[in-house]
Amino acid sequence: MAGITLRDLTKIYDNNFEAVKSINLEIEDGEFMVLVGPSGCGKTTTLRMIAGLEDISGGELYIGGELMNKVDPRDRNIAMVFQNYALYPYMSVYDNMAFGLKLQKFDKKEIKRRIDEAAKILDISEQLDKKPKALSGGQRQRVALGRAIVRHPQVFLMDEPLSNLDAKLRVQMRAELIKLHEDLQTTFVYVTHDQTEAMTMGSRICVMDLGQIKQVATPEEIYSKPDNLFVAGFIGSPQMNFYKGTLSEEMGAYHLEGENEEYDAFRFSIDISDQESVAPYLNKEIIFGIRPEHLMFTDGEGLRAKIFVIELLGSEVNVHIRVQGDIHTVTTDAGTHFKAGDAVTVVPKPGRIHLFDPETENAIRY
Numbered sequence: 001m002a003g004i005t006l007r008d009l010t011k012i013y014d015n016n017f018e019a020v021k022s023i024n025l026e027i028e029d030g031e032f033m034v035l036v037g038p039s040g041c042g043k044t045t046t047l048r049m050i051a052g053l054e055d056i057s058g059g060e061l062y063i064g065g066e067l068m069n070k071v072d073p074r075d076r077n078i079a080m081v082f083q084n085y086a087l088y089p090y091m092s093v094y095d096n097m098a099f100g101l102k103l104q105k106f107d108k109k110e111i112k113r114r115i116d117e118a119a120k121i122l123d124i125s126e127q128l129d130k131k132p133k134a135l136s137g138g139q140r141q142r143v144a145l146g147r148a149i150v151r152h153p154q155v156f157l158m159d160e161p162l163s164n165l166d167a168k169l170r171v172q173m174r175a176e177l178i179k180l181h182e183d184l185q186t187t188f189v190y191v192t193h194d195q196t197e198a199m200t201m202g203s204r205i206c207v208m209d210l211g212q213i214k215q216v217a218t219p220e221e222i223y224s225k226p227d228n229l230f231v232a233g234f235i236g237s238p239q240m241n242f243y244k245g246t247l248s249e250e251m252g253a254y255h256l257e258g259e260n261e262e263y264d265a266f267r268f269s270i271d272i273s274d275q276e277s278v279a280p281y282l283n284k285e286i287i288f289g290i291r292p293e294h295l296m297f298t299d300g301e302g303l304r305a306k307i308f309v310i311e312l313l314g315s316e317v318n319v320h321i322r323v324q325g326d327i328h329t330v331t332t333d334a335g336t337h338f339k340a341g342d343a344v345t346v347v348p349k350p351g352r353i354h355l356f357d358p359e360t361e362n363a364i365r366y
Contacts, residue, residue: 002064002077002154002187003029004050010058011045011211019045021211022059029064032181032188034202036195037234042211043191044159050189051080051157064154078155079148083163085140087132087147094128097147114150121183122146122176138169145180158190162197174200195235199223207231229361232289232354238318240289240354241328247278247286247355254278256288256353258303260323263343266303270353272366278355281364287356292318292331294352302347307340319344 004027011020020042027033035043048054050061052073061068068076087096094115101111119125122142132140141161148156161177162170178201181188192198198205199219207214207222207230215227226232232240245258247270256268272278305321305328312334319330319338330346338344355364 003027004155004187004189005062006059008059009046009049009056009061011049011054012057019211023213025206025213025216027187027189030185030187032190032201032203034190034192034198034205035208036192036198036205037208039193041208043208047157047159047189047191051078052076077153078157079151079153080157080159081144081148081161083160085144087140087143089132092129092131093124093143096132096143097150100147100151118146118149121149121180137165138173141165141173153186155187155189158188160192177201195237207234226354227363229287229356236291238292238329238331240291242287242289243324244285244287246283247281249282258324260303260305261325262306263304268348268353271351274366277364277366285358287358289354289356290348290352292329294349295330295346296349297332298345298347302345304343304345307338307342307344309340310338
C-alpha cells in the first residue's frame with residue numbers, strides 16, 4: 001500500500017510566512033494526483049514535505065499508513081523527478097540510472113536487469129552508453145524518469161517535469177507519463193501550474209491557492225462543477241466569463257439581469273430546480289459565470305456587445321467582446337464571419353450558467 005495522507009499539514013518558514021496552511025488530503029494507492037495552482041500557491045512546498053526535503057511545521061504525513069514526519073527521505077521509498085532533470089553530465093545514461101542502486105549495494109546483475117527493464121519501457125535502450133549532453137530534452141527527461149523507475153519506489157513525486165520541453169514534446173511526454181502510470185500502477189503525485197497538464201493527466205486534481213486547497217475532484221467534476229470562484233476562473237482556457245447581475249423571479253420563472261455599459265441591460269433565463277438554495281439571493285447582486293464554449297450568438301434578445309478582437313485557432317475562433325469593463329470570450333467554430341467592431345448578441349446554452357455567492361465566492365448549487 002502506498003496511499004498518502006496529509007492531516008493539517010502546515011509549513012511556516014523562518015520569516016513567519018505560512019506557505020501551506022493546515023491542509024488535509026487523501027491520495028489513494030495507485031492514484032495519479034495532480035497538484036495545480038498559480039506560482040506561490042504552496043504546491044511545490046507540499047510535494048517537498050512529502051519527499052522529506054522540507055521540514056513539516058505542523059500536522060502529520062503518512063505514506064502507506066506509516067507516520068513520516070521524522071523519517072529520512074532515503075527511507076521513505078519514494079522517487080522524485082525534478083524540472084531540471086538533475087543528471088550527472090560526466091556519467092553515461094546507464095551510470096546515471098545505476099547510481100542510486102549502487103549506493104544501495106545492489107549487485108551488478110540486478111542493476112542491469114532493472115535498467116534494461118526501465119530503458120525498454122521508456123524507449124531509451126539505444127541511449128544507455130551516451131552522455132546526457134548528447135541527448136535531446138525529451139530523452140534526458142526519460143533518463144530522469146528511468147533513474148526513478150529502477151528504484152521500484154512506492155511513490156513517484158514529480159515537480160514540473162515537462163516545463164523545459166517544447167510544446168510538441170510536452171504533449172508527447174504527457175501521453176507517455178499517463179501510459180507509464182498505467183503500466184507501473186504506482187502512486188504518482190505531480191505538481192504543475194499548467195491546467196492542461198492537470199486536466200489531461202490526473203485521475204484527480206487538487207487545486208491550490210495561497211497555501212490552501214480549493215477543491216479536490218476528478219477533472220470532469222473540477223471543470224463542470226467548480227466549488228468556488230477561484231477554481232472556476234483558474235481551470236479552463238480561455239477562462240470562464242464572470243458577470244455581476246441580479247437574480248429575479250416572475251411567475252415561477254427565474255432570470256439573471258445585468259447592466260452593460262454601451263448597450264441596454266441584458267437578461268438571461270435560468271432554470272432553477274432547487275428554489276431553497278437561491279431564495280437568499282433573490283433580487284440581490286450575484287456573480288454568475290459562463291464558459292466561452294457555452295455562449296452562442298443569436299439574432300434575438302440577449303447580451304449585446306461589440307467585438308474587440310478575434311483569434312483564429314484553426315477549427316475554432318475565440319471572439320473577444322467587452323462586457324462590464326472586462327474582456328469576455330465566446331468560442332465558436334471557424335465558419336463565423338464576424339470582424340472586430342461588429343456588434344453581436346450572445347446567450348448562454350441551456351443549463352450552462354454557474355452561480356456564485358458574491359461574499360463567500362462559493363458556488364451555489366441550484
